[in-house]
Every structure is written in C-alpha cells, then in structure tokens.
Amino acid sequence: MKDLEELTKSERKFYLSIPKGIENAITAKKLAVITGMNTRTLTAHANHLRRKGFPIGASHDSVNGGYYIITNAEELNVTVRTLEAYGRKQLQSAYALKKGWRNRHNRKEVKDNETTI
Structure with missing residues (x-):
C-alpha cells in the first residue's frame, strides 16, 4: 500500500x-x-490519488454507486471501464468541438470571399 504520509491532510481525510x-x-x-x-x-482528490497509485474505485451503479477502495481485480475492472468510457466521451466531445470550429470558420471564409468578389 502507498504511504499515507505523502498525502496532503485533505487527501488523507x-x-x-x-x-x-x-x-x-x-x-x-x-x-x-x-x-x-x-x-x-x-x-x-480521487483522480490525484489514482495517479499516485492509490486504489480508488468508483462505480456509477444506481444501487451500489460511489467511491470505494479497490480490493480485487473485478473491482479494478469496474473502475477502469468507467474511466475509459468517460475518457472516450471526452475525446468525442473534443473532436466534435474542433470539427465544428473548423466547419464554422471554413463557412465564414467562403462567405467572406463571396462578398469580396
């Protein structure tokens, strides 16, 4: 187990x-x-502690959802799947935002070029 002494007072709490x-x-x-x-x-705190190697689990299950200390491989997999799904959704949002931005500016450039002709 990681050393609790390396945590801030708030993280330890x-x-x-x-x-x-x-x-x-x-x-x-x-x-x-x-x-x-x-x-x-x-x-x-949960994300920071995970990056430090602490086994912080999270589940979005409507019955048993919440934070927990991971105690086995199955619990690890639940949290990893949740984090990976969230990451994919965030990447999809980032890609869509960039695509929308490019499309908007490309349309603006076409419109600007049409008015200068």
Missing part, C-alpha cells in the same frame, strides 16, 4: 473516509457530508 470494497461504496453526496468537501474536490 478523503482516503481514510472511503470504505473498502464495491459493496460498501459511498456516494459522493454522503462523502461530501462526512469530509466537509464539495464534490468537485472529491473528484479531484
């Missing part, structure tokens, strides 16, 4: 407030009440 196992997952809303942090801070 977040980590120590998360239960072990997906069956004990805690919703962001409940975790916010327990820690006194807003949900954006919770998300930032």
